[in-house]
Amino acid sequence: MFLINFTGKAVANGDVLFVERRPLLHTYVEIKAWGPQAELAVDAAFAEMEQVNMFLNNYDPKSDISRINQNAGKEPVAVNKNTFQALTLAVSFGELSGGAFDCTVGPLLALWGFAKEEAGISGSDPSSIAVLQTRQLVDYRSLVFQSEHDQFTVLLKKKGMQIDVGAFSKGYVADCGLSLLKKKGIGNALIAAGGTISAMGVKPDGAPWKVGVRHPRNDGAFITVLSLKDTTVSTSGDYEKFYYQKGKRRTHIIDPRSGVPVEAVQAVSVIADKAVMSDGISTALFVLGAREGIALVDGINGVEALIIDQKGNIVLSQNWPQKMVVY
Ligand code: AMP
Ligand code: MG
Numbered sequence: 001m002f003l004i005n006f007t008g009k010a011v012a013n014g015d016v017l018f019v020e021r022r023p024l025l026h027t028y029v030e031i032k033a034w035g036p037q038a039e040l041a042v043d044a045a046f047a048e049m050e051q052v053n054m055f056l057n058n059y060d061p062k063s064d065i066s067r068i069n070q071n072a073g074k075e076p077v078a079v080n081k082n083t084f085q086a087l088t089l090a091v092s093f094g095e096l097s098g099g100a101f102d103c104t105v106g107p108l109l110a111l112w113g114f115a116k117e118e119a120g121i122s123g124s125d126p127s128s129i130a131v132l133q134t135r136q137l138v139d140y141r142s143l144v145f146q147s148e149h150d151q152f153t154v155l156l157k158k159k160g161m162q163i164d165v166g167a168f169s170k171g172y173v174a175d176c177g178l179s180l181l182k183k184k185g186i187g188n189a190l191i192a193a194g195g196t197i198s199a200m201g202v203k204p205d206g207a208p209w210k211v212g213v214r215h216p217r218n219d220g221a222f223i224t225v226l227s228l229k230d231t232t233v234s235t236s237g238d239y240e241k242f243y244y245q246k247g248k249r250r251t252h253i254i255d256p257r258s259g260v261p262v263e264a265v266q267a268v269s270v271i272a273d274k275a276v277m278s279d280g281i282s283t284a285l286f287v288l289g290a291r292e293g294i295a296l297v298d299g300i301n302g303v304e305a306l307i308i309d310q311k312g313n314i315v316l317s318q319n320w321p322q323k324m325v326v327y
Contacts, residue, residue, distance in 0.1 A: 015034045015035055015036075015038070015204060016034060016038050016039070017032060017033070017034040017038065017204050018031075018032070018033055018034065018038040018039045018042050019031070019032045020042050020043075020046065022046055022050075024046075024049060024050060024053060024173075024193070025053055025169060025170050025173060025193055025194065026059075026117065026194075027170075027193065027194035029046075029049065029173075029177075029191065029192065029193045029194075030190075030191070030192045031045055031046065031177065031181075031189060031190070031191050031192075032189060032190045033045075033181055033186045033188065033189035033190075034186075034188050034189070034204050035185060035186045035187060035188055035189075036185050036186075037184070037185070038186060040184065041180075041181050041184035041185065041186045042181070044180055044181075044184055045177040045178075045180040045181045045184070045191075046177070048176050048177060048180040049173045049174075049176055049177045049180075052082045052172070052173050052176045053169065053173050055079070055080045055082050055083045056082070056083060056086060056165045056169045056172065056173070057165070057169070058106070058162075058163060058164055058165050058166075059117040064077070064079040064080055064083040064154075065083065065163050065165055067079075068154050068155070068156055068163060069106070069156065069161070069162045069163055071155070071156070072156035072157075072158060072159050072160060072161040072162070073156070073157065073158050073159030073160070073161070074159070075155065076144065076146060076153035076154065076155040077153060077154055077155070078151065078152065078153050079152050079153065079154050080152070081150070081152055082172075082176070083152070083154070084145065084147065084152035084154065085172075086165070086168065086169070086172040086276070087103065087143060087145070087154060087163070088145060089168065089172070089276055089280065090103035090140070090163075090165075090167075090168050090280065091103065091140050091141075091143055093167075093168065093280040093281065093283075093284055094140035094141075096281075096284065096296070097281075097284035097285075097287070097288060097296065099140070099256060099257060100255065100256070100257070100284050100287035100288045101140075101167065101280060101283055101284035101287065102138055102139070102140045102256040103140055103143075103163050103164065103165065103167070103168070104137070104138050104139060104140050104142065104143070104156070104161050104162065104163055104164075105138055105164050105254055105256050106138075106161070106162025106163060106164040107134045107137040107138060107160060107161065107162050108131075108134050108135065108138055108254045108256065108259055109164055109166075109252070109254060110162070111126050111130060111131065111134045111259075112125075112126065112250060112254065112261060113243070113250075114241060114252045114254075115162075115164070121241045121242065121243050121252070122243050123243055123245070123250060124245060125245050125246065125250075131258075131259040131260065132259065134259060135256070135259040137158060137160045137161050137162070138161075138256045138259075139161075142156060142157040142158055142161060143155070143156060143157075143163075144156075144157060166252075167236075167253075167279065167280060167283035168276055168279050168280045168283070169279075170193040170194050170195070170196040170234075170275075170279055171193075171196050171232070171234060171274070171275040171276035171277070171278060171279025171280060172275070172276045172279075173193065174191045174193045174196055174198045174232065174275035174276075174279075175198075175274055175275045175276050177191050177198075178191060178198055178200055178275070181200070182200070186200075187200065187201045188200060188201030188202055188203070188204070189201065190209050190211075191275075193275075195234055195235040195236065195237070195240070195279075195282075196232060196233075196234040196235075196275055196278065196279045197211045197228075197232065197233055197234075198231075198232040198275045199211065199228035199229060199230065199231060199232070200230055201229065201230070202229060207227075208227035208228060208229045209227070209228050209229070210225055210226070210227055210228075211225070211226045211228050211233055212224070212225045212226075213225070213226065213233065213235060213269050213306065214235070214237075216237050216238065216239050216266040216267040216308055217239075217266065217312075219239075223308070223314070224306070224322050225322075226271070226321060226322060227321070228271075230273070231271055231272065231273055231278075232271070232272060232273070232274065232275040232277075232278040232279075233269055233270070233271050233278060234269065234270050234272075234275070234278040234279040234281075234282040235267060235268065235269045235282060236253060236267065236268045236282040236283050236285075236286040237266065237267040237268075238251040238253070238262070238265065238266050238267065239266075239267075240252060248263065249263070251263075253283060253286045253287060254287075255287050256287075262286055262287055262289075263310060264289045264290075264309060264310050265285075265286050265289055265290065265307060265308065265309055265310065266308045266309065266310060266312070267286075267307075267308045268282045268283075268285045268286045268293065268305060268306070268307050268308075269282060269305065269306045270282040270285060270297070270303065270304070270305045271303070271304045271305075271320075271321070272302060272303045272304075273302055277303065278303075281297065281300075281303060281305070282305075284296075285297065285305055285307060289307075289309070290307045290309045290313070290315040291315075293305060293307055294307060294315055294316075294317050297317045298317050298318050303317075304316075304317045304318075304319050304320045304321065305317045305320065306320055
């Protein structure tokens with residue numbers, strides 16, 4: 001039992017639970033942490049996350065990612081090590097998913113009306129010729145990485161190509177926050193960055209952190225509640241950013257192979273040790289769909305998935321922790 005007072009602090013066994021929320025990553029990021037000097041540790045974790053987000057944020061024209069985009073087809077761009085690492089991981093998700101995940105999906109997002117920082121999405125279906133042409137600008141294999149003595153550069157080969165970090169930056173930034181908390185002596189914390197929620201250690205009462213997976217069609221309802229320890233769950237949903245066009249729900253996750261927004265899936269949740277893995281793979285599985293997606297994670301140790309298809313059928317990977325899920 002612990003009490004949270006109006007300052008956001010609580011006391012349990014002499015430790016202080018500190019809770020803080022800040023706008024970051026186009027959402028609110030919340031950190032709950034308890035242990036010695038939790039407040040200072042949370043502050044340092046936010047500072048680290050804000051800094052890494054500055055490198056990655058493709059809506060900030062000065063970020064590393066924007067500079068790579070601006071120099072597409074021109075020249076390699078010197079970037080921070082975090083940018084280099086995050087992009088290397090993004091490319092590995094592309095390979096893992098056979099191109100279903102593609103961090104260069106930016107031009108297709110723009111074509112369908114999703115490359116907007118603010119919520120309130122609207123758009124109209126582009127012509128099939130425009131889709132075909134734009135697809136030529138999407139290929140994660142066109143990223144060229146070079147590193148030498150702690151100097152890192154990245155080049156996008158073709159003019160007009162655009163990296164979009166929306167599918168993996170929350171996870172990458174959450175991992176950075178977690179390692180900073182650990183460095184500051186915190187062993188028990190929860191970082192919630194939109195659909196990516198990382199749990200380290202336990203709650204102040206000794207029980208595992210509890211994380212609800214939201215119902216994709218009933219706002220406020222959960223389809224399951226997970227007990228998580230030293231792991232992350234990420235959810236990708238068709239309810240995040242979408243609009244209706246000719247009776248079809250046009251959602252923000254696009255299949256780079258067809259160039260068209262995915263229709264077959266309502267939501268995907270993925271559990272993995274690293275936040276960036278759970279974030280990246282949840283988006284990849286959204287594109288792959290239930291059958292291929294589950295087959296993929298069943299072949300990866302330590303990664304589990306729950307997929308809800310467009311009819312509301314729930315499909316679970318072999319070792320998904322909670323078999324009791326409701327729709
Ligand atoms: P998430 O909520 O993590 O699944 O990320 C969704 C975001 O990923 C979208 O809003 C886009 O910014 C980006 N995105 C859309 N389609 C893809 C794709 N096929 N591969 C990689 N990123 C994508
Ligand atoms: Mg993702």
